[in-house]
Amino acid sequence: MAVGELAAVEPELLAFAWEAVTADGPDAGARLDIEWHPARQCCPSCGDVVERQPGSWLRLCPDCESPLQLDGGHDLDILSFAFEAQAECAEADA
Ligand SMILES: [Zn+2]
Numbered sequence: 670m671a672v673g674e675l676a677a678v679e680p681e682l683l684a685f686a687w688e689a690v691t692a693d694g695p696d697a698g699a700r701l702d703i704e705w706h707p708a709r710q711c712c713p714s715c716g717d718v719v720e721r722q723p724g725s726w727l728r729l730c731p732d733c734e735s736p737l738q739l740d741g742g743h744d745l746d747i748l749s750f751a752f753e754a755q756a757e758c759a760e761a762d763a
Pocket residue numbers: 712713714715716730731732733734735
C-alpha cells in the first residue's frame with residue numbers, strides 16, 4: 670500500500686490497526702507492506718526539487734526566494750494484492 674505524506678494517515682497507526690483487525694480471524698498472518706511517498710517541494714523558477722528535512726517545510730526557494738510549490742504526497746493507494754495458497758490439511762489414513 671502506498672501512503673503519501675499529505676494523506677493524513679500515519680503509517681505506524683495503519684500497521685497497528687491492520688494487525689489488530691487481522692490478528693484473531695481467518696486473515697491472521699496477513700501482511701501489510703506500506704510504501705511511504707513523501708511530498709516534494711519544487712521551485713517554479715529554478716525547477717529544482719528542494720531538499721528538506723522530513724516533516725519540515727520551506728516557504729521560499731533557498732536560491733531565488735520564489736514561493737515553493739508542493740508536488741505529490743497525496744497517495745493512499747493499494748499497489749498490489751496477493752493471496753498465497755494454503756496447503757490443505759488432509760487426514761492421513763492409518
Ligand atoms: Zn528557485
